[in-house]
Amino acid sequence: MDAIIGSGTGPATDRTADTLASVGEFGVIAQITRDLVMSPQVSVGPGDDAAVFLVDGSAVTSTDLLVEGVHFRTDWSSAEEIGRKAVAVNVADLEAMGATPVSMVIGLGAPGSLPAQWVREFSTGVRMEADRAGICLVGGDTTGAREITICVTVIGQTEGRAPVLRSGARTGQVLAVKGRLGWAAAGLSVLERGFRSPRAAVDSQRVPRVPYGAGREAARAGATAMLDVSDGLLADLGHIADASRVVIDLDSARFEIDEPVRAVAAATGRDALGLVLAGGEDHALAACFEVGSVPDGWQVLGRVRDPEAEEGPTVLVDGKHWEGSAGWDHYRRG
Template sequence: MDATTGPGATSRDARSMETLDSLGEFAAIDQVTRGLTMSSAVSVGPGDDSAVFLVNGSAVVSTDLLIEGVHFRTEWSDAEHIGRKAVAVNAADLEAMGATPVSMVLSLGAPGELPTSWLREFATGVQQEAERAGICLVGGDTTRARDITINVTVIGQTEGREPVLRSGARAGDVVAVKGRLGWAAAGLAVLARGFRSPRAAVGSQRCPQVPYGAGREAAAAGATAMLDVSDGLLADLGHIAQASGVVIDLDRARFEPDEPVRTVASAHGKDPMVFILTGGEDHAMAACFPPGSVPDDWQVLGQVRACESDEAPRVLVDGLPWQGSEGWDHFA
């Protein structure tokens, strides 16, 4: 008698065929919340109508939607990667404010025929990335939906620090980045052509490697403005330029494309700077600092200057406007 015909085979087969319809809503919720650990700040977690937790200083809140076919594809990413990504892209927003993550709520819409094995793997990814980010899942909601739809809302705390806004950049500041640039865009280019390597680039598209702790590090160092790179470095720094009323000028010579980005760019006949400057989805931290205050492990990429007469706030590369798209726009 082998493993496929033994006494446990029937129960294993039944589990593999089980769907959300057959599992039911409350059992599905249990799949996601089972085994969660709460921090000392959380006094009421999943199970009641609302969660209860304490924050130290001001509360910082952000939310993001992830829609199947827009933010991820199930044929490209397994459920665990999707769960990790759902947490990572939201926790990065707290990092970008210089806040400390505290808690999050997660809502999931899914087709009833979705296998429960997918849900279990998704929950594993959520819990893994939440642990990396230092954040607790304290509640959420589930519903039937045509496509897999994920909404995460994260709450952080300032712990007495002032939040780092997009509007604080000043002439004379330097611009620096911590984290990967171009990897996720390179991975998307690979996946779009039906390939799965280089694995490092593909992995970055499936789930960003957020530099957790970098936002607080920047805030402590005196960062004047900051955000996470989600839609492309040029597009996102453009938000800082507009909010601060300044010009940001990037120095192309300071960029050093990483090996996976160079490999994909060469295979696709592209300039690797296209991936680095316009790709997005890596969720690196980009910040402006007074001269001499940049933390050691941040890479300086440019400078901030005042707008000249009749000059609009913008981002330049080597003193010139970038030719082509500056990043992702959902409605462009």
């Protein structure tokens, strides 16, 4: 951590009135890393130029950016919730590869006027979610920025298993999902209208409920393709369809739409199934299995078949192309 957050000279007497500029870069780093517990695999944690740790099998890594105003709003989410979300959305990528989480590094950019208490609460959220996910923070970086910007890089291990890719779906398999669908989209729809209920949906938008451990469970059960649902089920399954050169045909009758999603759809005039199919940020896991090998707790939602010559690899709903939005695109905003 070698960049400057501010030109501070040390902590102020009133901690609630501190800003990052008054605390200074090294004071901020000390607050983030204080009393971190390292796993036995980590031999060098925060405090040196780089962290050192062991992995069992191949290393698996992924990174995500979270930008204020794009991925979160400070008037919608607390610092603790944002810290939890930053960890969850990244570890979900390791789960989607069937990997076991090991360590992570976090880059934080923020304006010097940001209260230092915000960083303390953010750090609390990071630690809370890291404990749930089974991963430890081993380092990172800080810098000044106009908006709060968070970059998390996670590292996992395969433990002798092959990683589960998007390209392994095969004709005749079933598509199954574990985790929530549509809850975060319902929560976003509520927040955009200035409301805070149903609370379950709003909380799901603020902090995704990643099914930790389910990715490894799927890998052990023989999943041949998998990903986490971040941009919408249809959009994300399109990646498996394209990579595997298959058609994924979803059966709408198999979807169990949860009550908070139904309630928001009814209140806002939106289609409940559309929220489930196109809503992102739940970070459920979707995987392809041979018939009869789907683990308990996974919900079968469709099947995998060969593409017809005129349609090519695609995702269908009840044998037809979905006419609504397929999901989120950061550069198209829809």
